[in-house]
Amino acid sequence: MDPAISTNTDSLVQLVTPEGHRTEPSEFSDLVADITTSKLMDLYEDLVVVRRIDAEATALQRQGELGLWAPLLGQEAAQVGSARALRSDDFVFASYREHGVAYCRGVDPTEMLRFWRGSTQSGWNPYEYNMTTPAIIVGAQALHATGYGLGLKFDGADSAAITYFGDGATSQGDISEAFGFAASFGAPVVFFCQNNQFAISEPVTLQTHITIAERGRGFGVPALRVDGNDVLAVLAATRTALARARAGGGPTLIEAVTYRMGPHTTSDDPTRYRPASLDHEWKLKDPIDRIGLLLEHEGAMDHEFVQRVQLRADETAAELRRGCLGTVEPTPMSLFDNVYSENHPLIDEERDNYAAYLAGFEGA
Ligand SMILES: Cc1ncc(C[n+]2csc(CCOP(=O)(O)OP(=O)(O)O)c2C)c(N)n1
Numbered sequence: 238m239d240p241a242i243s244t245n246t247d248s249l250v251q252l253v254t255p256e257g258h259r260t261e262p263s264e265f266s267d268l269v270a271d272i273t274t275s276k277l278m279d280l281y282e283d284l285v286v287v288r289r290i291d292a293e294a295t296a297l298q299r300q301g302e303l304g305l306w307a308p309l310l311g312q313e314a315a316q317v318g319s320a321r322a323l324r325s326d327d328f329v330f331a332s333y334r335e336h337g338v339a340y341c342r343g344v345d346p347t348e349m350l351r352f353w354r355g356s357t358q359s360g361w362n363p364y365e366y367n368m369t370t371p372a373i374i375v376g377a378q379a380l381h382a383t384g385y386g387l388g389l390k391f392d393g394a395d396s397a398a399i400t401y402f403g404d405g406a407t408s409q410g411d412i413s414e415a416f417g418f419a420a421s422f423g424a425p426v427v428f429f430c431q432n433n434q435f436a437i438s439e440p441v442t443l444q445t446h447i448t449i450a451e452r453g454r455g456f457g458v459p460a461l462r463v464d465g466n467d468v469l470a471v472l473a474a475t476r477t478a479l480a481r482a483r484a485g486g487g488p489t490l491i492e493a494v495t496y497r498m499g500p501h502t503t504s505d506d507p508t509r510y511r512p513a514s515l516d517h518e519w520k521l522k523d524p525i526d527r528i529g530l531l532l533e534h535e536g537a538m539d540h541e542f543v544q545r546v547q548l549r550a551d552e553t554a555a556e557l558r559r560g561c562l563g564t565v566e567p568t569p570m571s572l573f574d575n576v577y578s579e580n581h582p583l584i585d586e587e588r589d590n591y592a593a594y595l596a597g598f599e600g601a
Pocket residue numbers: 334373374375402403404405406407433435436437497501
């Protein structure tokens with residue numbers, strides 16, 4: 238691209254370098270001054286446990302126990318850092334990849350899997366965790382968050398909505414509409430974009446010639462670019478955006494620059510479109526390694542702590558596997574339940590037809 242027309246001048250907010258060193262103090266580091274060593278250790282544990290949940294779910298899919306899984310490998314810091322900035326009364330509108338956010342909201346890992354196993358049409362009860370179930374329609378959830386945010390404003394509530402979507406989603410009309418609407422009406426929404434560099438096989442460089450942050454600004458949404466593999470920077474950026482929303486300042490877009498280290502889903506083979514050199518480049522920016530190194534530099538990475546985290550990850554993975562294998566599958570006929578709150582002639586007809594179809598297998 239011609240540098241003369243490039244407006245890509247945004248720098249990244251970073252508080253911890255990939256080598257595990259803190260950057261110079263800044264307004265952002267002030268925002269996480271309360272993160273003591275022990276709180277940093279908790280964040281590290283979150284990152285490790287979330288990666289383990291993801292690895293176990295990927296393995297379950299490979300073993301035929303799940304129909305599909307959308308791995309988050311590499312995006313742990315973006316998810317944990319943002320989710321740990323939220324209050325329980327904030328509402329999360331997620332895409333299909335936010336297992337780390339769901340974990341931080343308290344969703345039971347086995348509850349996360351049921352959707353991917355095809356054992357439920359949706360997932361958990363959104364009101365139990367103030368988090369929606371996975372949205373497959375790319376970008377749609379940003380509109381839902383905007384509408385919810387406006388509702389909060391009308392109610393005079395001081396909570397906020399946050400919506401997660403990818404880099405590719407910013408090419409969808411839904412995201413543009415959500416940006417425009419939220420900016421015009423001052424909706425208390427945090428637009429959290431995980432720019433993981435790819436939309437399936439499409440690189441972000443093809444999606445946009447300006448930064449994603451600038452896409453938001455074009456609609457009047459103030460935007461921040463943050464190192465998405467730096468859990469502290471993400472926490473600081475999300476805190477700022479939430480504070481703005483709560484104070485009546487309207488929406489903020491956070492572009493968390495990260496990398497999807499694995500495939501788009503378990504049905505995808507990234508070696509078909511992604512050079513190994515790019516994987517290698519990003520491996521050096523691993524979100525878990527850098528906090529591990531920081532803790533090591535600060536003398537907190539002792540044997541006891543490492544063991545504790547390992548045990549927690551192992552226990553969570555074992556529980557998830559037990560829960561998945563122990564799923565009580567719904568009966569085929571339950572497919573027709575809860576479509577409408579009352580009987581509906583079309584559903585009644587389809588139910589009868591399907592029962593007759595199933596009866597055809599009896600004695601076969
Ligand atoms: C409206 C719509 N169009 C296309 C798809 C198919 N699709 C599923 S995921 C995806 C790519 C999304 O990429 P991105 O927004 O970067 O999110 P990521 O998967 O990288 O987290 C596409 C095109 C869809 N689910 N919904």
